[in-house]
Amino acid sequence: MKKTEVDSRMTRSWPIHRVIGATALLLLVAACSSGRAPVHTLSACTVPRVDTAGWVRVAGPYRGFSYRLPPTFTEETTAAFQHGGVAWRDGPREFHSINGHWGTESFRPGSTDSSSASEQSECWDSIGGLRVFIVTHYREGRYTASGWFRDPHPKGFSVGEVLLGGHGISSKDQELMLAIIRTVAPDVAR
Numbered sequence: 001m002k003k004t005e006v007d008s009r010m011t012r013s014w015p016i017h018r019v020i021g022a023t024a025l026l027l028l029v030a031a032c033s034s035g036r037a038p039v040h041t042l043s044a045c046t047v048p049r050v051d052t053a054g055w056v057r058v059a060g061p062y063r064g065f066s067y068r069l070p071p072t073f074t075e076e077t078t079a080a081f082q083h084g085g086v087a088w089r090d091g092p093r094e095f096h097s098i099n100g101h102w103g104t105e106s107f108r109p110g111s112t113d114s115s116s117a118s119e120q121s122e123c124w125d126s127i128g129g130l131r132v133f134i135v136t137h138y139r140e141g142r143y144t145a146s147g148w149f150r151d152p153h154p155k156g157f158s159v160g161e162v163l164l165g166g167h168g169i170s171s172k173d174q175e176l177m178l179a180i181i182r183t184v185a186p187d188v189a190r
Helices: 003-033 171-181
Strands: 057-058 064-069 085-092 092-099 117-126 132-141 142-149 160-169
Touching: 003 117, 064 171, 092 171, 132 171, 142 171
Parallel strands: none
Antiparallel strands: 057 064, 085 092, 092 160, 117 132, 132 142, 142 160
16 A cells, blocks of 8 residues: 555544544543432532521520521421431421431431432531531432431430431422521520
């Protein structure tokens, strides 16, 4: 084969190689990023821009701390929790304060959970001076947000630590639950 013939073939095939290379790169990037960015759930460390004016202050998660709830939530008197707690309801939305023995694994899907059917985000943060593990989760049309608040006064045996969280049927409900969790503050900070 003559040199000019080889140069001619390489010149004609060069754009095809660039297209194939670019396509392969795009497929690789898509494969690497799939499943990483949540589609439905908010990032757990999102600080929602929700107007909390007029919200009602509620005692907890620990003595000396409180948080705020929208006035449309009413206490669910029939709710029962193994180690104690309280729940509030506003239509399809529910928010609760539950005592229990928690760990980060308490909030992660088990081996029987279908990860393709759910999304989750988690992070550690500080709210009102308390260390908190925040989790947002979406599964089958249900949006949740939870905050496991570490006990600021550990004392031997106790009934556990407090989980504040709730769920609803829209991403706006999840944003509201995150906003409630983020209202936790020492009582002196009112």
